[in-house]
Amino acid sequence: MTASTRHPADTIPTPPGVTLEPGPDDKLILSMGPHHPSTHGVLRLILELDGEIVVHATPDIGFLHTGIEKTAEGLTYQQVITVTDRMDYLAPLSNNLGYALAVEKLLGVEAPPRAQVIRVILAELQRVSSHLVWLGTQGMDLGAISVFLYALREREKLLDIFELCSGARMMASYFWVGGLLRDVPPQFEGAVRKILADFPARFDEYERMLTHNPIFLERTQGLGILSKEEAISLGVGGAILRGSGVDWDLRRDMPYSGYEQYAFDVPLGARGDVYERYLLRVREMRQSLRIVKQALDRLPEGPVRISDRKIMPPPRAELATSMEALIHHFKLFTEGFKPPPGEAYQGIESPKGEFGVMVVSDGTAKPVRAHFRGPSFVNLQSLAQMVRGRYIADVVACIASIDIVLGEVDR
Amino acid sequence: MSEDILLIVIKVAVLIVILLTVVAYTVYVERRIMARMQSRIGPNRVGPFGLLQPLADILKLIFKEDLTPAGADKVTYFLAPALAAITGLAAFAVIPFGNTIDLFGIKVNLFIADINVGLLYLFAMSSLAVYGIVLAGWSSNNKYSLLGGVRSSAQMISYELPLGLALVSVVLAAGSLSLGDIVKAQANLWFIVQQPLSFVIYFICAIAETNRAPFDLPEAETELIAGYHTEYSSLKWALFFLAEYMAVITVSATAVTIFFGGWQGPFLPGWLWFVIKLSGFIFFFTWMRATLPRLRFDQLMRLGWKVLLPLAALNLVVIAGLVAAMGG
Numbered sequence: 240m241t242a243s244t245r246h247p248a249d250t251i252p253t254p255p256g257v258t259l260e261p262g263p264d265d266k267l268i269l270s271m272g273p274h275h276p277s278t279h280g281v282l283r284l285i286l287e288l289d290g291e292i293v294v295h296a297t298p299d300i301g302f303l304h305t306g307i308e309k310t311a312e313g314l315t316y317q318q319v320i321t322v323t324d325r326m327d328y329l330a331p332l333s334n335n336l337g338y339a340l341a342v343e344k345l346l347g348v349e350a351p352p353r354a355q356v357i358r359v360i361l362a363e364l365q366r367v368s369s370h371l372v373w374l375g376t377q378g379m380d381l382g383a384i385s386v387f388l389y390a391l392r393e394r395e396k397l398l399d400i401f402e403l404c405s406g407a408r409m410m411a412s413y414f415w416v417g418g419l420l421r422d423v424p425p426q427f428e429g430a431v432r433k434i435l436a437d438f439p440a441r442f443d444e445y446e447r448m449l450t451h452n453p454i455f456l457e458r459t460q461g462l463g464i465l466s467k468e469e470a471i472s473l474g475v476g477g478a479i480l481r482g483s484g485v486d487w488d489l490r491r492d493m494p495y496s497g498y499e500q501y502a503f504d505v506p507l508g509a510r511g512d513v514y515e516r517y518l519l520r521v522r523e524m525r526q527s528l529r530i531v532k533q534a535l536d537r538l539p540e541g542p543v544r545i546s547d548r549k550i551m552p553p554p555r556a557e558l559a560t561s562m563e564a565l566i567h568h569f570k571l572f573t574e575g576f577k578p579p580p581g582e583a584y585q586g587i588e589s590p591k592g593e594f595g596v597m598v599v600s601d602g603t604a605k606p607v608r609a610h611f612r613g614p615s616f617v618n619l620q621s622l623a624q625m626v627r628g629r630y631i632a633d634v635v636a637c638i639a640s641i642d643i644v645l646g647e648v649d650r
Numbered sequence: 651m652s653e654d655i656l657l658i659v660i661k662v663a664v665l666i667v668i669l670l671t672v673v674a675y676t677v678y679v680e681r682r683i684m685a686r687m688q689s690r691i692g693p694n695r696v697g698p699f700g701l702l703q704p705l706a707d708i709l710k711l712i713f714k715e716d717l718t719p720a721g722a723d724k725v726t727y728f729l730a731p732a733l734a735a736i737t738g739l740a741a742f743a744v745i746p747f748g749n750t751i752d753l754f755g756i757k758v759n760l761f762i763a764d765i766n767v768g769l770l771y772l773f774a775m776s777s778l779a780v781y782g783i784v785l786a787g788w789s790s791n792n793k794y795s796l797l798g799g800v801r802s803s804a805q806m807i808s809y810e811l812p813l814g815l816a817l818v819s820v821v822l823a824a825g826s827l828s829l830g831d832i833v834k835a836q837a838n839l840w841f842i843v844q845q846p847l848s849f850v851i852y853f854i855c856a857i858a859e860t861n862r863a864p865f866d867l868p869e870a871e872t873e874l875i876a877g878y879h880t881e882y883s884s885l886k887w888a889l890f891f892l893a894e895y896m897a898v899i900t901v902s903a904t905a906v907t908i909f910f911g912g913w914q915g916p917f918l919p920g921w922l923w924f925v926i927k928l929s930g931f932i933f934f935f936t937w938m939r940a941t942l943p944r945l946r947f948d949q950l951m952r953l954g955w956k957v958l959l960p961l962a963a964l965n966l967v968v969i970a971g972l973v974a975a976m977g978g
Contacts, residue, residue: 291801
């Protein structure tokens with residue numbers, strides 16, 4: 240092709256070592272993305288095609304780079320919460336949780352029991368909502384459009400709950416270092432109970448549409464296989480890891496936020512294909528509801544913020560009467576709190592795998608380094624392995640089954 | 651003689667207007683039904699119940715910018731949508747959609763032309779339609795379009811064969827290629843009852859022929875963006891859209907004519923029966939689109955060549971044997 244007949248997408252620079260020029264062997268080089276309906280955002284794949292078969296796939300990331308880690312260095316510890324929302328924007332509360340726990344570890348404090356239980360409830364609902372988006376997009380990428388609309392209909396109900404608590408449907412910023420933004424409103428319990436009552440039947444409905452659908456089986460079984468060893472060496476997490484038969488869930492194996500107090504199963508697969516991941520995620524949603532139910536039954540009374548005024552601002556009412564409260568409030572919102580020098584790492588089981596937060600403090604009010612280990616980023620590495628030698632249509636199904644969120648891949 | 655020609659011209663003009671309206675409202679009905687199935691509302695803003703939505707859509711499409719990509723083969727790029735739309739409309743000419751009616755003292759047959767090779771003509775037109783898609787895919791200078799075009803040519807060629815074989819078995823039973831005669835042969839018993847397998851094969855192939863879900867691979871939007879019409883805009887795109895829905899209506903009308911007794915039915919006038927049966931098929935198309943995932947290219951080919959073609963051939967042999975045995 241001459242320069243004048245290039246497609247606009249072909250003019251975007253390619254990663255080092257990858258070229259869009261056709262090689263001597265007449266392979267078709269297809270620049271799939273960054274604007275493509277099923278790359279789940281702005282992922283770009285450079286596919287080397289032999290007919291419809293993928294010879295080689297190179298993911299090209301960075302189109303949604305927002306510099307979140309660098310931004311965090313210029314914010315106080317509490318302010319960083321808001322930027323964590325924007326990484327995995329389908330599971331902002333999980334990001335909040337990971338970060339809040341890491342900073343709490345650095346400070347050597349622990350959120351009050353009520354806050355911990357509410358965190359678990361919301362983190363599990365967040366898992367369900369994230370999985371619902373995955374389910375919908377997985378269905379839609381295979382051409383089953385109705386599943387997408389059903390799944391998002393249910394997700395709306397969950398977003399309503401997040402809105403009830405935090406005022407925001409997506410960017411909740413609800414988990415703070417040392418507790419919660421505020422206590423949940425009185426309607427909260429009823430709303431969650433309604434979800435617990437409604438959702439299992441809805442999951443059955445999706446399963447009726449997909450689990451035994453011959454076309455769905457044909458499209459997903461034996462596709463995107465990742466062996467146990469490959470899964471471990473690539474460092475993938477979440478349903479991809481468990482789908483390949485590695486029994487690893489941080490909620491059970493390295494508990495945080497009191498997860499050890501809840502009874503739940505970790506669904507485990509063996510075949511490591513797209514269908515297995517589908518089954519696991521649907522089962523995980525049911526397990527999440529089980530955890531939510533237990534947590535709701537034992538929801539203790541009490542404060543949702545730690546009483547340490549050097550970390551958490553005092554209640555609003557105190558400001559009018561107490562000079563000390565006013566000073567604390569002023570100090571916290573102008574300067575922030577200062578954790579002791581040191582570093583802390585906290586990994587949590589986010590809907591997509593291990594979401595890890597590494598915070599380094601030099602004793603000032605801002606983190607000197609905040610690093611986020613994004614599960615989408617790590618899981619995406621397995622894509623090239625999964626699609627080699629498969630059809631273009633399979634690429635789409637594999638991307639969906641990895642369940643990436645580009646906001647977090649690129650950060 | 652000149653009166654006859656005048657009558658035919660009037661019929662053609664009226665039919666084209668009706669068909670274009672039907673296509674527009676098929677889209678509307680499909681959107682409303684799909685919306686209902688997916689717990690949405692669907693178009694309801696333009697006019698009462700959104701009934702003017704098709705008009706708004708057409709106007710919007712007319713005023714859109716008509717783009718031709720750099721490096722496209724301009725002549726082919728221009729002709730491809732026209733080819734798709736013309737063959738789609740022309741195919742309808744042989745379909746009888748009602749009995750003879752009396753209009754102002756003139757006997758009017760409710761079809762354009764009852765030619766004695768009607769079925770063959772229908773095949774010819776649907777086979778030509780594939781050129782519109784292939785040429786569109788090839789001339790757009792876009793890799794997605796090219797892949798879509800290749801897919802659709804492979805798909806349409808593979809499914810033409812079992813489709814033809816399924817219909818030939820009906821032709822054997824009816825003893826005529828004329829669609830008018832085939833309808834009359836079903837006065838007592840519809841062919842769906844006599845040859846259910848032929849119908850199933852025909853219908854599966856027909857879905858593949860029309861590139862509709864679950865065989866909508868040439869334009870699989872989640873894989874190939876929009877397939878062969880990725881680069882098309884404005885009225886050219888509208889023509890592809892028209893061709894696709896025309897194809898749906900044509901294969902449904904063919905199914906009604908060949909397997910469901912055409913316009914025949916008790917009490918109601920013939921054309922109304924035809925419309926009722928046709929609506930049933932269009933609803934079924936919509937229903938499938940809302941329910942089923944999409945097959946993969948190789949699976950589609952496998953189904954066509956390894957399952958449907960042998961089955962259709964076997965079906966044909968059995969039916970031919972039966973016809974011969976009954977002294978047909």
